[in-house]
Amino acid sequence: MNTSKPKSNRAPVGSVQCENTTLNLLKANDFVAKAIRERLPEMLVINICSSPGSGKTTLMQETGKRLAGKLNMAVLVGDPETERDAVRMREVGINALQIVTGGMCHIEAQMVLQALDHINLEGVDLLFIENVGNLVCPAAFDLGEDYRVTVLACTEGDDKPKKYPRMFLTSELMVVSKADLLPYVPFSVDAVTKDARDVNPDIEVMAISSLKGQGIDEWCSWLLGKVQEKKEALVTA
Amino acid sequence: MHEISLVRNIFRTLEEEFPGRVEQVRTIRLKVGLLSNVQPILMQNAFAAVLEDEPRYAAAALEVEVLPVLIQCEACGNTTTVQQYKFVCTCGTPSKNIVQGEELMISQVVFEDQ
Numbered sequence: 001m002n003t004s005k006p007k008s009n010r011a012p013v014g015s016v017q018c019e020n021t022t023l024n025l026l027k028a029n030d031f032v033a034k035a036i037r038e039r040l041p042e043m044l045v046i047n048i049c050s051s052p053g054s055g056k057t058t059l060m061q062e063t064g065k066r067l068a069g070k071l072n073m074a075v076l077v078g079d080p081e082t083e084r085d086a087v088r089m090r091e092v093g094i095n096a097l098q099i100v101t102g103g104m105c106h107i108e109a110q111m112v113l114q115a116l117d118h119i120n121l122e123g124v125d126l127l128f129i130e131n132v133g134n135l136v137c138p139a140a141f142d143l144g145e146d147y148r149v150t151v152l153a154c155t156e157g158d159d160k161p162k163k164y165p166r167m168f169l170t171s172e173l174m175v176v177s178k179a180d181l182l183p184y185v186p187f188s189v190d191a192v193t194k195d196a197r198d199v200n201p202d203i204e205v206m207a208i209s210s211l212k213g214q215g216i217d218e219w220c221s222w223l224l225g226k227v228q229e230k231k232e233a234l235v236t237a
Numbered sequence: 238m239h240e241i242s243l244v245r246n247i248f249r250t251l252e253e254e255f256p257g258r259v260e261q262v263r264t265i266r267l268k269v270g271l272l273s274n275v276q277p278i279l280m281q282n283a284f285a286a287v288l289e290d291e292p293r294y295a296a297a298a299l300e301v302e303v304l305p306v307l308i309q310c311e312a313c314g315n316t317t318t319v320q321q322y323k324f325v326c327t328c329g330t331p332s333k334n335i336v337q338g339e340e341l342m343i344s345q346v347v348f349e350d351q
Contacts, residue, residue, distance in 0.1 A: 017350050023250050023343040025243060136274065137239070165322040166272055169333070199322050201331035 029141055032109035036144025039116065042234060044227045045127045047143050049167060050151035052133025055177040055210055057085045059151065059219075060130060062210040064094035066220050071227055072123050076115050077130040078107040085130065095120065106137035109144060125227050139166035146230060153178045154185055154207075158192035165199045173204045175219065180209040240283035243275070247343060248287070248294060255346065262297045264347035270304045270338035277301035296349075306338030 024030075036045075048056050060075050067073055077085040078099040086098035097119040099111050112129060121127065129145060131138045150171040152160055155178055161168040168174065174196050176189055193205045206222070208215030247267075251259045269275040284299040306319035310326035311334055317326050319338070325331050 017348040019255070019346045019348065021254065021343050021346060023254060025246050025250060025341045025343070028246075140273065162322055166274065169272075169322075169324070199324065200333065201324065202333065 026140070029109045032113050033142035033144040036109060036113055036116070039113075040121070040127065040144070042231065043121070043124055043127050044147075044223075044230045045129065045143075045145045046223075046226075047129045047131060047138075047145035047148045048151060049131045049135065049138045049148065049171070050133060050153075050177075051135055051156060054133070054151045054153040054156065056130050056133070056151055057088055058210040059175070059177065059208070060089055060094065060096075060128060061092050062216060063128075063220065063223070064089065064092055066216060067126075067223070068093065070220075070224065071125040073126045073128070074119060074121060074124045075128045075130055076107075076112060076119065078111070078132045080104065080132065095124070101132060105132055105134050106141055107131050107143060108141050112143050125231075126223060135160075135164040135167045139164070139170055147172045147226060149173045149175055151175045151177050152192065154182050154187040154189075156187075158187045158189075159195055161192065161196040161199050168196050168199045168203060171200070171203060173206065173222070176205065176207040178209060178211075179207040179214045180212040182207075240275070240279045241286065243280065243341075244283045244287045244299075247299075248291070250343065251346065255348075258348060260293050260296075261348045262294070262346055263349050264298050264300060264345075265343060266345040266347075267299065267301045268304055268340050268342055268344040269301060270340040271306050272335070272338045273341040275301070275303075275341060277303060302344075304337050304340060307336050308332045309334045309336045 050056050064073055074095040075089055076097050076099055078101055079085055080101050080103050083098040086096040089096035097115055099107060099115050101107065107129065129143050148171045150167055152174060154176055176192060189207055196203050196205065206215055206218055208219050247265060251262065280301050281299060288295050307316050308319055308324055309316045310328060310330055310332045312330040313326060313328040315326060315328065316336065324333055
């Protein structure tokens, strides 16, 4: 069995000293996530995750259009390369900033903290962090969000939640996207809901189509409600 | 995929916690919860790779213990081992009260006594 100790240069172990520790290797990220929360106490922050191509950016575009005039929204979007997503969002008037991760497969809290200095957040009620398309790594990184939303397109498998349990375990809402395609694919919203609730019994589920409008009202009501809740909680605190 | 950066993080953390003593480290024991998605064999490979670059740490060995996911039920108080990501207590109540399984930590460092 492979071990990493080369026996030839191990010093003889006459006596040893053990130090018991609990050194959390992710503490750096958690520390920064806490700093983000403290910096944005009034803003609702939502971390949106999904596989690549599930429709996160399109949902952002549609949300921006629907919420214009109702609340002030901004988006930080992460991709390994290019600014394409931020450009798409700006084209429909959204205040968007691209985080280019340079090959990293997920956004870390440090990147969000740095990005906050480069985006105008004055008067912003709702900040989306559109994560890199990936259902694995983002699950482990707290970005200082209030809610984590995982988008799963109906062109994906309805057996996905248990395959990526940590992502669904750490999300409060699963958005089934591209619902206009449901008649043409073997995907079952009931099946994916059951699968997700096996992992996370509290997860909410919503089916939407950004292109045709199904469920978008419900999605916007959910957002407006959560923004309101956060503001009210601040007042009573 | 992140094992190399995790290994580098291990040494960075040890340098911060035990400045000047890291070259005397003989064993690093990690406790990683099943939810952390860390694979022991990949960690060992990454560890070996990093040691090639950092000969001053060459006498160190890594041991990785994977901890099962445990939930504690709010209804009956029992602690259950989560099987196949079903977060349900033996009494039938679903629970997300994870008391073990998300760890990614150094639990023990063994130094050569000098």
